[in-house]
Amino acid sequence: MQRFCLAPVDLAELSREVTGRGGSLEVEVHGHSMLPSIADGERVRLGPLGQAGPRPGQVLLVCQDGRACLHRYLGQTAGPRGPWLLLAGDNQTGPPERLEPEAAVARVVAVHRGVRLLLQPRRLLRLLLRGILGINPCVRARI
Numbered sequence: 001m002q003r004f005c006l007a008p009v010d011l012a013e014l015s016r017e018v019t020g021r022g023g024s025l026e027v028e029v030h031g032h033s034m035l036p037s038i039a040d041g042e043r044v045r046l047g048p049l050g051q052a053g054p055r056p057g058q059v060l061l062v063c064q065d066g067r068a069c070l071h072r073y074l075g076q077t078a079g080p081r082g083p084w085l086l087l088a089g090d091n092q093t094g095p096p097e098r099l100e101p102e103a104a105v106a107r108v109v110a111v112h113r114g115v116r117l118l119l120q121p122r123r124l125l126r127l128l129l130r131g132i133l134g135i136n137p138c139v140r141a142r143i
Contacts, residue, residue, distance in 0.1 A: 004115040012063035012105050019048040019106040026112070030113065033089030034059065034070050038111055044070065047109035053101070054085070062087060066100055070108060 054073040071087035088096040
C-alpha cells in the first residue's frame with residue numbers, strides 16, 4: 001500500500017469523489033479527539049454517508065475552513081439556513097460543534113487496530129448473517 005500525505009482540503013475532495021461513487025478509502029488518523037474509540041496512528045475506512053444521511057452515533061469525516069477531522073454525529077439543530085449537524089469528538093469536554101450538512105464528507109465504516117479490523121456493529125452483524133448463516137438481509141431492513 002502506498003502512503004502519502006494530503007492537505008485537509010485535498011482529503012475532503014478525494015473522499016467526496018471516492019465515496020460519492022460508492023467506494024471507500026482508508027486513511028491514517030492523527031490526533032486525540034476521538035479517544036478512546038479511535039487512537040492516534042490507527043487507520044479508518046471511510047465509506048459513503050448514504051442517501052438517508054448520517055445517523056446519531058456514527059463517526060463522520062467533516063471538513064470545514066481548511067481542516068478535516070473525525071467527530072461523532074449527535075443529531076441536528078436549527079441553523080440560520082436550515083438544519084445544522086451537531087458533532088463532537090469522544091474526547092471533547094466542551095459543547096458540540098455546529099456545522100452545515102455540506103461539511104459532512106464520509107462516514108467511518110471500520111477501524112483498523114494493528115492486525116485487527118473493527119467494523120461498525122451493524123456492518124459486522126450483516127457480514128455475520130451473510131457469511132455464517134447464509135442469510136442475505138434486505139438492504140432496507142433495520143438491524
